[in-house]
Amino acid sequence: EQMSEAGGDALEPATRYDAVVVGAGFAGMYMLHRLRGLGLTVRVFETGDGVGGTWYWNRYPGARCDVESMQYSYSFDEELQQEWEWSERYPSQPEILLYANHVADRFDLRRDIRFETRVTRAAYDESANLWRVETDRGDHVSATYLITAVGCLSAARIPDFPGAGSFRGPSHHTGRWPHEGVDFTGRRVAVIGTGSSGIQAIPVIAERAEHVTVFQRTANYSLPAWNRPMDPEYAQWVKANYAELRAGMRTSPAGVMGTSNTASALEATEEERLREFEARWAKGGVSFLGAYGDTAIDPAANEISAEFVRGKIREIVTDPRVAELLAPKDHPIGTKRICIDTGYYATYNRPNVTLVDVRTAPIEEITPTGVRTADAEYAADMIVYATGYDAMTGPLLGIDITGKGGLSLRRKWAAGPRTYLGLMTAGFPNLFTITGPGSPSVLSNMMVSIEQHVEWIADCVERLRAGGIATIDADPAAEDAWVEHVNEVAGHTLYPRADSWYLGANIPGKPRVFMPYVGGVGAYRQKCDQVAADGYAGFVLS
Ligand code: FAD
Numbered sequence: 001e002q003m004s005e006a007g008g009d010a011l012e013p014a015t016r017y018d019a020v021v022v023g024a025g026f027a028g029m030y031m032l033h034r035l036r037g038l039g040l041t042v043r044v045f046e047t048g049d050g051v052g053g054t055w056y057w058n059r060y061p062g063a064r065c066d067v068e069s070m071q072y073s074y075s076f077d078e079e080l081q082q083e084w085e086w087s088e089r090y091p092s093q094p095e096i097l098l099y100a101n102h103v104a105d106r107f108d109l110r111r112d113i114r115f116e117t118r119v120t121r122a123a124y125d126e127s128a129n130l131w132r133v134e135t136d137r138g139d140h141v142s143a144t145y146l147i148t149a150v151g152c153l154s155a156a157r158i159p160d161f162p163g164a165g166s167f168r169g170p171s172h173h174t175g176r177w178p179h180e181g182v183d184f185t186g187r188r189v190a191v192i193g194t195g196s197s198g199i200q201a202i203p204v205i206a207e208r209a210e211h212v213t214v215f216q217r218t219a220n221y222s223l224p225a226w227n228r229p230m231d232p233e234y235a236q237w238v239k240a241n242y243a244e245l246r247a248g249m250r251t252s253p254a255g256v257m258g259t260s261n262t263a264s265a266l267e268a269t270e271e272e273r274l275r276e277f278e279a280r281w282a283k284g285g286v287s288f289l290g291a292y293g294d295t296a297i298d299p300a301a302n303e304i305s306a307e308f309v310r311g312k313i314r315e316i317v318t319d320p321r322v323a324e325l326l327a328p329k330d331h332p333i334g335t336k337r338i339c340i341d342t343g344y345y346a347t348y349n350r351p352n353v354t355l356v357d358v359r360t361a362p363i364e365e366i367t368p369t370g371v372r373t374a375d376a377e378y379a380a381d382m383i384v385y386a387t388g389y390d391a392m393t394g395p396l397l398g399i400d401i402t403g404k405g406g407l408s409l410r411r412k413w414a415a416g417p418r419t420y421l422g423l424m425t426a427g428f429p430n431l432f433t434i435t436g437p438g439s440p441s442v443l444s445n446m447m448v449s450i451e452q453h454v455e456w457i458a459d460c461v462e463r464l465r466a467g468g469i470a471t472i473d474a475d476p477a478a479e480d481a482w483v484e485h486v487n488e489v490a491g492h493t494l495y496p497r498a499d500s501w502y503l504g505a506n507i508p509g510k511p512r513v514f515m516p517y518v519g520g521v522g523a524y525r526q527k528c529d530q531v532a533a534d535g536y537a538g539f540v541l542s
Contacts, residue, residue: 025053
């Protein structure tokens with residue numbers, strides 16, 4: 001509480017900071033560390049009672065990162081990356097949470113974080129050039145810089161099913177999982193949703209529950225993780241070569257190690273393709289999508305990859321009717337978030353698992369004792385909502401943010417988010433968004449994108465202060481051009497062909513705008529660096 005004494009009234013401390021950061025996930029934690037390093041006073045607010053963000057909230061069984069451990073970690077501190085040891089190829093949620101807490105201890109972050117406190121309002125006070133920030137705990141603080149590190153997937157969403165409140169058993173959203181865990185023994189569990197979270201949770205729940213009924217609206221493509229204990233020799237090799245490997249990740253398309261072919265799937269022979277696909281399938285993880293350079297842009301090339309995965313599903317799942325339901329046919333592969341699983345498809349061969357297609361017979365209501373679709377009622381003792389998030393804009397618009405002239409962000413973004421580089425939005429001076437819409441964010445290894453944004457913002461703040469510059473704001477013309485560019489690049493790909501959360505399709509009434517930037521992590525970083533080198537071209541400094 002470094003400054004509250006100065007505020008006088010102990011009940012309503014009027015406190016002044018150089019920067020307020022919203023959120024204490026990996027983005028907020030690193031932002032705090034960097035700003036402190038510049039000598040700024042910082043207050044972080046976090047809704048949860050601990051650090052870690054996504055990995056604090058998502059404690060559902062099977063929760064795991066789809067990016068390999070050696071790559072899904074901070075690179076900013078050499079000793080940290082050399083000393084920390086990951087136990088598996090892909091890190092589990094508990095291990096990532098342990099890592100987040102280790103980082104908080106190591107850099108003594110908690111003393112500047114106020115937990116169990118949600119930022120409700122932030123208003124730019126033009127005359128004082130300050131952000132005035134309010135929380136649900138009655139804090140009123142002000143800061144020169146406001147930095148949102150609220151996450152892209154932190155606003156959990158449960159569809160508005162009639163009768164949901166009448167259900168007699170417990171129900172849990174995967175992204176708000178009880179800390180004490182959930183006992184499935186002897187229970188009939190309804191799982192609603194088959195996106196990344198559902199696909200991770202279903203196999204584990206099925207091993208413990210008496211029966212699992214899975215309600216699927218959209219079949220998703222899932223690739224095998226082939227998770228295994230960390231190979232110590234591999235870990236050692238990575239650590240010995242971290243500098244070079246991390247540099248490669250920063251300039252890569254998606255912020256991960258590995259090779260993406262540029263060749264066309266259409267030019268390869270059937271035999272070559274099979275060899276390439278089988279090799280990547282056997283390797284596991286997202287590398288499968290890098291088999292050919294035209295998978296994301298050419299429908300015919302995409303269909304070849306998609307059909308290979310459908311073939312795998314038909315091989316694994318013994319009941320042909322269930323296999324056909326699980327084989328995605330309504331969107332190109334990779335245009336909705338690709339899933340990475342451990343035994344997902346094989347789970348449907350278990351006698352205690354039932355798949356219900358709610359595309360043809362939608363859920364009509366939740367009853368006191370189960371889930372009723374247009375076709376039938378399914379008895380359940382517990383409901384697991386794996387129904388995802390109001391992605392990217394949800395957490396930002398959850399805060400009542402007003403900029404210059406009382407302009408509300410909710411109003412400004414009513415037809416979809418508008419940003420310059422995904423870092424700032426015109427009319428909101430000194431407000432930075434980490435991994436905001438218009439940046440690669442959710443299409444990348446987010447650790448890489450988070451570090452890039454935090455470092456860009458910290459450098460910018462340092463230069464503003466050194467130059468005696470009071471405010472930075474996006475130039476509306478540069479913002480218009482960026483929004484157009486983001487749309488144009490997305491328009492050259494197959495992404496807009498899927499009803500995905502990337503474009504808000506999972507939220508009724510949300511404007512259909514493709515939010516992340518598909519231009520690639522490396523190309524995007526170069527643009528941001530160039531903008532800074534050119535004295536913040538496209539920004540207005542005053
Ligand atoms: P978060 O971790 O979301 O942290 C944001 C924090 O801000 C939260 O703790 C939230 O409580 C807090 N907050 C929000 N609004 C407010 C407010 N108004 N006031 C106070 N606090 C607030 N990324 C990958 O790269 N690879 C993966 O495989 C991967 N898997 C994922 C699996 C799941 C199930 C989910 C949900 C996400 C996954 N992600 C993955 C994305 C993941 O969110 C990022 O990798 C990363 O953890 C984001 O960190 P962050 O700090 O930006 O946001």
